[in-house]
Amino acid sequence: MRETFLPFARPDISEEAIADVADSLRSGWITTGPKAQRFEKSFGEYLGVPYALAVNSATAGLHLSLLAFGIGPGDEVITTPMTFAATANTVILTGARPVLADIDPVTLNIRPELVKKAVTPRTKAIIPVHFAGRPCEMEALEEIAEKNGLVIIEDAAHALGASRQGRPIGAPARERQAAVFSFHPTKNITCGEGGMVCTVCEDAAEKVSVLRQHGMSKGAWNRYAATGTPHYDLLFPGLKYNMLDIQAAIGNDQLTRLQSFNARRRDIVNIYRKELEDEPGLLLPPEPSEGDVHSWHILTPLIDIDSLGFSRDEFMAKMRQMNIGTALHYQALHLFSYYAREYGWKRGDYPGAEFVSDRIVSIPLFPAMTDGDVADVIEAIRRICRR
Numbered sequence: 181m182r183e184t185f186l187p188f189a190r191p192d193i194s195e196e197a198i199a200d201v202a203d204s205l206r207s208g209w210i211t212t213g214p215k216a217q218r219f220e221k222s223f224g225e226y227l228g229v230p231y232a233l234a235v236n237s238a239t240a241g242l243h244l245s246l247l248a249f250g251i252g253p254g255d256e257v258i259t260t261p262m263t264f265a266a267t268a269n270t271v272i273l274t275g276a277r278p279v280l281a282d283i284d285p286v287t288l289n290i291r292p293e294l295v296k297k298a299v300t301p302r303t304k305a306i307i308p309v310h311f312a313g314r315p316c317e318m319e320a321l322e323e324i325a326e327k328n329g330l331v332i333i334e335d336a337a338h339a340l341g342a343s344r345q346g347r348p349i350g351a352p353a354r355e356r357q358a359a360v361f362s363f364h365p366t367k368n369i370t371c372g373e374g375g376m377v378c379t380v381c382e383d384a385a386e387k388v389s390v391l392r393q394h395g396m397s398k399g400a401w402n403r404y405a406a407t408g409t410p411h412y413d414l415l416f417p418g419l420k421y422n423m424l425d426i427q428a429a430i431g432n433d434q435l436t437r438l439q440s441f442n443a444r445r446r447d448i449v450n451i452y453r454k455e456l457e458d459e460p461g462l463l464l465p466p467e468p469s470e471g472d473v474h475s476w477h478i479l480t481p482l483i484d485i486d487s488l489g490f491s492r493d494e495f496m497a498k499m500r501q502m503n504i505g506t507a508l509h510y511q512a513l514h515l516f517s518y519y520a521r522e523y524g525w526k527r528g529d530y531p532g533a534e535f536v537s538d539r540i541v542s543i544p545l546f547p548a549m550t551d552g553d554v555a556d557v558i559e560a561i562r563r564i565c566r567r
Protein backbone atom coordinates (compact mmCIF):
# COMPACT_ATOMS: atom_id res chain seq x y z
CA MET A 181 0.00 0.00 0.00
CA ARG A 182 1.17 3.51 -0.92
CA GLU A 183 2.40 5.80 1.81
CA THR A 184 1.18 8.95 0.08
CA PHE A 185 -2.18 9.64 -1.49
CA LEU A 186 -2.21 9.54 -5.29
CA PRO A 187 -4.83 11.93 -6.67
CA PHE A 188 -6.68 11.05 -9.89
CA ALA A 189 -5.29 14.23 -11.49
CA ARG A 190 -2.73 16.87 -10.61
CA PRO A 191 -1.57 19.91 -12.60
CA ASP A 192 2.09 20.24 -13.59
CA ILE A 193 3.11 23.91 -13.34
CA SER A 194 6.67 24.79 -14.36
CA GLU A 195 8.99 27.26 -12.65
CA GLU A 196 8.83 29.34 -15.86
CA ALA A 197 5.05 29.66 -15.49
CA ILE A 198 5.42 30.63 -11.84
CA ALA A 199 8.01 33.25 -12.80
CA ASP A 200 5.72 34.65 -15.49
CA VAL A 201 2.82 34.88 -13.01
CA ALA A 202 5.14 36.79 -10.67
CA ASP A 203 6.12 39.00 -13.61
CA SER A 204 2.45 39.88 -14.16
CA LEU A 205 1.89 40.51 -10.47
CA ARG A 206 4.85 42.88 -10.34
CA SER A 207 4.11 44.59 -13.65
CA GLY A 208 1.14 46.66 -12.53
CA TRP A 209 -1.10 44.94 -15.13
CA ILE A 210 -2.80 41.83 -13.77
CA THR A 211 -6.11 41.63 -15.64
CA THR A 212 -6.73 40.93 -19.36
CA GLY A 213 -3.89 42.34 -21.42
CA PRO A 214 -0.89 41.38 -23.56
CA LYS A 215 -0.43 37.88 -22.09
CA ALA A 216 -4.07 36.96 -22.71
CA GLN A 217 -3.72 38.30 -26.27
CA ARG A 218 -0.60 36.21 -26.78
CA PHE A 219 -2.35 33.12 -25.42
CA GLU A 220 -5.20 33.61 -27.90
CA LYS A 221 -2.78 34.07 -30.78
CA SER A 222 -0.68 30.98 -30.01
CA PHE A 223 -3.78 28.90 -29.34
CA GLY A 224 -5.39 29.92 -32.64
CA GLU A 225 -2.14 29.23 -34.51
CA TYR A 226 -1.74 25.85 -32.84
CA LEU A 227 -5.21 24.76 -33.97
CA GLY A 228 -5.22 26.63 -37.26
CA VAL A 229 -8.40 28.54 -36.43
CA PRO A 230 -8.81 32.29 -37.12
CA TYR A 231 -10.59 33.23 -33.87
CA ALA A 232 -9.58 31.95 -30.43
CA LEU A 233 -11.13 33.95 -27.57
CA ALA A 234 -9.90 33.50 -24.01
CA VAL A 235 -12.50 33.46 -21.23
CA ASN A 236 -12.41 32.61 -17.53
CA SER A 237 -13.88 29.08 -17.87
CA ALA A 238 -15.34 26.67 -20.40
CA THR A 239 -18.68 27.26 -18.71
CA ALA A 240 -18.35 30.95 -19.66
CA GLY A 241 -17.26 29.92 -23.17
CA LEU A 242 -20.29 27.66 -23.67
CA HIS A 243 -22.64 30.35 -22.36
CA LEU A 244 -21.13 33.03 -24.62
CA SER A 245 -21.10 30.75 -27.68
CA LEU A 246 -24.80 30.00 -27.24
CA LEU A 247 -25.57 33.72 -26.84
CA ALA A 248 -23.36 34.67 -29.78
CA PHE A 249 -25.31 32.35 -32.08
CA GLY A 250 -28.60 33.75 -30.84
CA ILE A 251 -29.80 30.76 -28.80
CA GLY A 252 -32.47 31.80 -26.31
CA PRO A 253 -36.01 31.33 -25.00
CA GLY A 254 -38.15 28.94 -27.05
CA ASP A 255 -35.14 27.16 -28.56
CA GLU A 256 -34.08 23.56 -28.00
CA VAL A 257 -30.47 22.43 -27.81
CA ILE A 258 -29.60 18.76 -28.15
CA THR A 259 -26.79 17.40 -25.99
CA THR A 260 -25.57 14.26 -24.27
CA PRO A 261 -26.59 13.00 -20.82
CA MET A 262 -22.98 11.87 -20.23
CA THR A 263 -21.34 15.22 -19.51
CA PHE A 264 -20.61 17.76 -16.82
CA ALA A 265 -23.60 19.80 -15.67
CA ALA A 266 -22.20 23.01 -17.22
CA THR A 267 -23.06 21.72 -20.70
CA ALA A 268 -26.79 21.71 -19.93
CA ASN A 269 -26.75 24.55 -17.38
CA THR A 270 -25.46 27.09 -19.88
CA VAL A 271 -28.28 26.15 -22.28
CA ILE A 272 -30.78 26.71 -19.46
CA LEU A 273 -29.17 30.05 -18.55
CA THR A 274 -29.87 31.37 -22.08
CA GLY A 275 -33.55 30.53 -21.60
CA ALA A 276 -33.41 27.62 -24.05
CA ARG A 277 -34.30 24.02 -23.23
CA PRO A 278 -31.77 21.18 -23.16
CA VAL A 279 -32.87 17.99 -24.96
CA LEU A 280 -30.89 14.81 -24.44
CA ALA A 281 -29.88 12.19 -27.00
CA ASP A 282 -28.38 8.97 -25.60
CA ILE A 283 -24.77 7.86 -25.94
CA ASP A 284 -23.07 4.84 -27.41
CA PRO A 285 -22.10 2.93 -24.22
CA VAL A 286 -18.80 1.89 -25.83
CA THR A 287 -17.49 5.25 -27.11
CA LEU A 288 -19.46 7.23 -24.48
CA ASN A 289 -20.20 9.82 -27.21
CA ILE A 290 -23.59 11.04 -28.40
CA ARG A 291 -25.18 8.88 -31.13
CA PRO A 292 -25.86 10.88 -34.31
CA GLU A 293 -28.90 8.74 -35.24
CA LEU A 294 -30.50 9.65 -31.89
CA VAL A 295 -29.63 13.33 -32.40
CA LYS A 296 -31.44 13.14 -35.74
CA LYS A 297 -34.53 11.71 -34.00
CA ALA A 298 -34.47 14.44 -31.35
CA VAL A 299 -34.58 17.30 -33.87
CA THR A 300 -37.84 19.30 -33.78
CA PRO A 301 -38.84 22.61 -35.43
CA ARG A 302 -37.59 24.34 -32.26
CA THR A 303 -34.10 22.79 -32.35
CA LYS A 304 -31.41 25.45 -32.82
CA ALA A 305 -28.16 23.77 -31.80
CA ILE A 306 -26.30 20.58 -30.94
CA ILE A 307 -23.64 20.40 -28.23
CA PRO A 308 -21.57 17.25 -28.71
CA VAL A 309 -19.01 16.41 -26.00
CA HIS A 310 -15.81 14.66 -27.09
CA PHE A 311 -15.91 12.38 -24.07
CA ALA A 312 -12.55 11.82 -22.36
CA GLY A 313 -10.93 13.20 -25.52
CA ARG A 314 -12.43 10.73 -28.03
CA PRO A 315 -13.66 12.69 -31.06
CA CYS A 316 -17.40 12.51 -31.78
CA GLU A 317 -18.64 11.46 -35.22
CA MET A 318 -18.48 15.03 -36.47
CA GLU A 319 -19.29 14.34 -40.16
CA ALA A 320 -22.62 12.77 -39.18
CA LEU A 321 -23.43 15.55 -36.72
CA GLU A 322 -22.43 18.25 -39.20
CA GLU A 323 -24.64 16.66 -41.85
CA ILE A 324 -27.62 16.76 -39.46
CA ALA A 325 -26.78 20.37 -38.59
CA GLU A 326 -26.53 21.37 -42.27
CA LYS A 327 -29.85 19.68 -43.17
CA ASN A 328 -31.68 21.35 -40.28
CA GLY A 329 -29.94 24.72 -40.14
CA LEU A 330 -28.42 24.08 -36.72
CA VAL A 331 -25.50 25.57 -34.87
CA ILE A 332 -22.92 23.16 -33.41
CA ILE A 333 -21.07 24.10 -30.24
CA GLU A 334 -18.49 21.45 -29.49
CA ASP A 335 -17.86 20.98 -25.79
CA ALA A 336 -14.17 20.26 -26.30
CA ALA A 337 -13.28 20.55 -22.60
CA HIS A 338 -11.63 17.09 -22.77
CA ALA A 339 -10.29 17.26 -26.28
CA LEU A 340 -7.27 19.56 -26.55
CA GLY A 341 -4.85 17.78 -28.86
CA ALA A 342 -7.47 15.39 -30.26
CA SER A 343 -8.29 15.20 -33.96
CA ARG A 344 -10.99 13.71 -36.13
CA GLN A 345 -9.88 12.23 -39.45
CA GLY A 346 -6.92 14.60 -39.67
CA ARG A 347 -8.85 17.70 -38.54
CA PRO A 348 -7.96 19.06 -35.10
CA ILE A 349 -10.84 19.30 -32.65
CA GLY A 350 -11.31 23.03 -32.12
CA ALA A 351 -10.85 24.06 -35.75
CA PRO A 352 -14.40 23.68 -37.08
CA ALA A 353 -14.81 24.40 -40.78
CA ARG A 354 -18.48 25.46 -40.60
CA GLU A 355 -19.46 29.08 -40.02
CA ARG A 356 -22.25 28.27 -37.61
CA GLN A 357 -19.99 26.34 -35.28
CA ALA A 358 -17.66 26.89 -32.33
CA ALA A 359 -15.57 24.69 -30.04
CA VAL A 360 -14.96 25.43 -26.37
CA PHE A 361 -11.96 24.28 -24.32
CA SER A 362 -11.45 24.23 -20.55
CA PHE A 363 -8.28 24.97 -18.58
CA HIS A 364 -9.60 23.73 -15.24
CA PRO A 365 -6.74 22.13 -13.23
CA THR A 366 -7.65 18.57 -14.23
CA LYS A 367 -7.79 19.29 -17.98
CA ASN A 368 -5.02 18.60 -20.55
CA ILE A 369 -3.58 22.07 -19.91
CA THR A 370 -4.54 24.49 -17.14
CA CYS A 371 -4.55 28.20 -16.23
CA GLY A 372 -6.02 27.59 -12.79
CA GLU A 373 -9.39 28.31 -14.34
CA GLY A 374 -9.94 29.33 -17.92
CA GLY A 375 -11.49 28.55 -21.26
CA MET A 376 -11.16 29.26 -24.98
CA VAL A 377 -13.81 29.69 -27.66
CA CYS A 378 -12.65 28.78 -31.19
CA THR A 379 -14.54 29.56 -34.38
CA VAL A 380 -14.19 30.61 -38.01
CA CYS A 381 -17.28 32.81 -37.69
CA GLU A 382 -16.21 36.47 -37.52
CA ASP A 383 -19.61 37.63 -36.29
CA ALA A 384 -19.75 35.07 -33.46
CA ALA A 385 -16.15 35.87 -32.50
CA GLU A 386 -16.99 39.57 -32.29
CA LYS A 387 -20.05 38.85 -30.12
CA VAL A 388 -18.11 36.58 -27.76
CA SER A 389 -15.40 39.22 -27.51
CA VAL A 390 -17.87 41.96 -26.61
CA LEU A 391 -20.09 39.86 -24.33
CA ARG A 392 -17.19 38.63 -22.20
CA GLN A 393 -16.44 42.27 -21.22
CA HIS A 394 -19.83 43.66 -20.14
CA GLY A 395 -20.94 44.19 -23.75
CA MET A 396 -18.46 47.04 -24.13
CA SER A 397 -17.01 47.78 -27.52
CA LYS A 398 -13.43 47.91 -26.16
CA GLY A 399 -11.56 46.03 -23.44
CA ALA A 400 -9.80 47.68 -20.49
CA TRP A 401 -6.40 47.18 -22.11
CA ASN A 402 -7.53 49.37 -25.01
CA ARG A 403 -8.95 52.00 -22.68
CA TYR A 404 -6.15 52.29 -20.12
CA ALA A 405 -3.03 51.52 -22.15
CA ALA A 406 -0.86 54.46 -23.21
CA THR A 407 -2.19 54.41 -26.77
CA GLY A 408 -5.85 53.65 -25.91
CA THR A 409 -8.96 55.80 -26.10
CA PRO A 410 -11.18 56.30 -23.01
CA HIS A 411 -14.44 55.96 -24.96
CA TYR A 412 -16.52 52.85 -25.45
CA ASP A 413 -20.02 52.04 -26.52
CA LEU A 414 -22.30 49.56 -24.75
CA LEU A 415 -23.54 47.14 -27.40
CA PHE A 416 -25.30 44.44 -25.32
CA PRO A 417 -25.92 43.73 -21.63
CA GLY A 418 -22.85 41.53 -21.32
CA LEU A 419 -21.13 39.38 -18.73
CA LYS A 420 -17.74 39.44 -17.00
CA TYR A 421 -16.00 36.39 -18.41
CA ASN A 422 -12.57 37.70 -19.43
CA MET A 423 -9.30 35.86 -18.76
CA LEU A 424 -6.68 37.56 -16.55
CA ASP A 425 -3.08 37.96 -17.69
CA ILE A 426 -2.18 36.07 -14.50
CA GLN A 427 -4.09 33.07 -15.87
CA ALA A 428 -2.74 33.51 -19.40
CA ALA A 429 0.83 33.53 -18.03
CA ILE A 430 0.26 29.94 -16.91
CA GLY A 431 -1.63 29.06 -20.09
CA ASN A 432 1.13 30.32 -22.40
CA ASP A 433 3.65 28.02 -20.75
CA GLN A 434 1.23 25.08 -20.57
CA LEU A 435 0.47 25.31 -24.28
CA THR A 436 4.16 24.84 -25.13
CA ARG A 437 4.07 21.63 -23.08
CA LEU A 438 0.79 20.23 -24.47
CA GLN A 439 2.40 17.78 -26.87
CA SER A 440 4.67 16.26 -24.25
CA PHE A 441 1.81 16.19 -21.72
CA ASN A 442 -0.44 14.34 -24.15
CA ALA A 443 2.34 11.96 -25.18
CA ARG A 444 2.86 11.03 -21.53
CA ARG A 445 -0.91 10.56 -21.07
CA ARG A 446 -0.86 8.24 -24.11
CA ASP A 447 2.08 6.25 -22.66
CA ILE A 448 0.33 5.82 -19.32
CA VAL A 449 -2.85 4.63 -21.05
CA ASN A 450 -0.72 2.08 -22.95
CA ILE A 451 0.71 0.73 -19.69
CA TYR A 452 -2.76 0.44 -18.15
CA ARG A 453 -4.01 -1.26 -21.28
CA LYS A 454 -1.19 -3.79 -21.35
CA GLU A 455 -1.58 -4.66 -17.67
CA LEU A 456 -5.36 -4.49 -17.28
CA GLU A 457 -6.65 -5.68 -20.67
CA ASP A 458 -7.34 -9.17 -19.30
CA GLU A 459 -8.58 -8.09 -15.89
CA PRO A 460 -12.17 -9.35 -15.80
CA GLY A 461 -13.35 -6.84 -13.17
CA LEU A 462 -13.19 -3.87 -15.48
CA LEU A 463 -13.57 -2.94 -19.11
CA LEU A 464 -11.15 -0.38 -20.54
CA PRO A 465 -12.40 2.06 -23.18
CA PRO A 466 -11.49 1.08 -26.75
CA GLU A 467 -8.86 2.79 -28.86
CA PRO A 468 -10.21 5.64 -31.03
CA SER A 469 -11.39 4.97 -34.59
CA GLU A 470 -8.73 4.58 -37.29
CA GLY A 471 -7.55 8.06 -38.31
CA ASP A 472 -8.62 9.76 -35.06
CA VAL A 473 -6.38 11.03 -32.25
CA HIS A 474 -7.64 10.70 -28.66
CA SER A 475 -6.39 13.26 -26.11
CA TRP A 476 -6.86 10.93 -23.08
CA HIS A 477 -8.03 13.65 -20.73
CA ILE A 478 -9.37 10.93 -18.45
CA LEU A 479 -9.21 7.14 -18.48
CA THR A 480 -12.63 5.77 -17.62
CA PRO A 481 -12.96 2.00 -17.30
CA LEU A 482 -16.40 0.51 -16.62
CA ILE A 483 -16.48 -1.59 -13.45
CA ASP A 484 -18.12 -4.99 -13.98
CA ILE A 485 -20.42 -4.58 -10.98
CA ASP A 486 -22.52 -7.60 -11.97
CA SER A 487 -19.65 -10.09 -11.70
CA LEU A 488 -17.73 -8.36 -8.89
CA GLY A 489 -20.74 -8.16 -6.57
CA PHE A 490 -20.05 -4.60 -5.39
CA SER A 491 -20.92 -1.17 -6.72
CA ARG A 492 -18.75 1.37 -8.47
CA ASP A 493 -18.97 3.59 -5.39
CA GLU A 494 -17.62 0.69 -3.29
CA PHE A 495 -14.83 0.25 -5.83
CA MET A 496 -13.95 3.92 -5.38
CA ALA A 497 -13.99 3.58 -1.58
CA LYS A 498 -11.68 0.54 -1.76
CA MET A 499 -9.26 2.48 -3.97
CA ARG A 500 -9.35 5.33 -1.45
CA GLN A 501 -8.47 2.86 1.33
CA MET A 502 -5.38 1.97 -0.69
CA ASN A 503 -4.47 5.66 -0.91
CA ILE A 504 -5.49 6.01 -4.54
CA GLY A 505 -7.85 8.72 -5.72
CA THR A 506 -10.51 8.19 -8.36
CA ALA A 507 -13.27 10.43 -9.71
CA LEU A 508 -16.74 10.11 -11.16
CA HIS A 509 -17.17 11.51 -14.68
CA TYR A 510 -20.17 11.53 -14.69
CA GLN A 511 -23.45 10.74 -13.11
CA ALA A 512 -25.83 10.93 -16.11
CA LEU A 513 -27.45 14.37 -16.23
CA HIS A 514 -31.05 13.16 -16.26
CA LEU A 515 -30.55 11.52 -12.84
CA PHE A 516 -29.92 14.87 -11.08
CA SER A 517 -32.91 16.19 -9.19
CA TYR A 518 -33.08 19.65 -10.76
CA TYR A 519 -33.36 18.36 -14.33
CA ALA A 520 -35.65 15.51 -13.32
CA ARG A 521 -37.99 17.99 -11.65
CA GLU A 522 -37.82 20.63 -14.35
CA TYR A 523 -37.92 18.45 -17.47
CA GLY A 524 -39.54 15.25 -16.20
CA TRP A 525 -36.45 13.21 -17.07
CA LYS A 526 -36.24 9.85 -15.28
CA ARG A 527 -34.31 6.61 -15.03
CA GLY A 528 -35.14 4.49 -18.06
CA ASP A 529 -35.05 7.44 -20.49
CA TYR A 530 -31.41 7.05 -21.59
CA PRO A 531 -30.34 3.44 -20.97
CA GLY A 532 -26.89 3.81 -22.57
CA ALA A 533 -25.97 6.69 -20.25
CA GLU A 534 -27.50 4.90 -17.23
CA PHE A 535 -25.45 1.75 -17.83
CA VAL A 536 -22.30 3.86 -17.98
CA SER A 537 -23.32 6.17 -15.12
CA ASP A 538 -23.59 3.17 -12.76
CA ARG A 539 -20.22 1.69 -13.74
CA ILE A 540 -17.82 4.41 -14.84
CA VAL A 541 -14.80 5.53 -12.82
CA SER A 542 -11.84 7.75 -13.65
CA ILE A 543 -8.54 6.23 -12.50
CA PRO A 544 -5.37 8.32 -12.00
CA LEU A 545 -4.03 9.78 -15.24
CA PHE A 546 -1.82 12.87 -15.37
CA PRO A 547 1.51 13.61 -17.05
CA ALA A 548 3.56 13.87 -13.84
CA MET A 549 2.58 10.35 -12.72
CA THR A 550 5.61 8.09 -12.44
CA ASP A 551 5.64 4.51 -13.74
CA GLY A 552 5.71 3.54 -10.06
CA ASP A 553 2.45 5.44 -9.46
CA VAL A 554 0.88 3.64 -12.43
CA ALA A 555 2.07 0.28 -11.06
CA ASP A 556 0.47 1.11 -7.68
CA VAL A 557 -2.87 1.78 -9.35
CA ILE A 558 -2.69 -1.47 -11.32
CA GLU A 559 -1.78 -3.44 -8.20
CA ALA A 560 -4.67 -1.88 -6.23
CA ILE A 561 -7.17 -2.64 -8.99
CA ARG A 562 -5.98 -6.26 -9.21
CA ARG A 563 -6.29 -6.74 -5.48
CA ILE A 564 -9.78 -5.23 -5.36
CA CYS A 565 -11.05 -7.20 -8.34
CA ARG A 566 -9.65 -10.51 -7.11
CA ARG A 567 -11.46 -10.44 -3.81
Ligand SMILES: *Cc1c(COP(=O)(O)O)cnc(C)c1O
Pocket residue numbers: 236237238239240263264266267309335337338361362363364373374375
Ligand atom coordinates in the same frame (compact mmCIF):
# COMPACT_ATOMS: atom_id res chain seq x y z
C1 LIG B 1 -14.60 20.72 -17.26
C2 LIG B 1 -15.78 20.66 -18.13
C3 LIG B 1 -16.62 21.77 -18.38
C4 LIG B 1 -16.49 23.05 -17.60
O1 LIG B 1 -15.25 23.59 -17.69
P1 LIG B 1 -14.89 24.82 -16.71
O2 LIG B 1 -13.66 25.39 -17.35
O3 LIG B 1 -14.63 24.23 -15.37
O4 LIG B 1 -16.02 25.75 -16.73
C5 LIG B 1 -17.64 21.65 -19.29
N1 LIG B 1 -17.86 20.51 -19.94
C6 LIG B 1 -17.11 19.41 -19.73
C7 LIG B 1 -17.41 18.17 -20.50
C8 LIG B 1 -16.06 19.45 -18.81
O5 LIG B 1 -15.33 18.36 -18.57
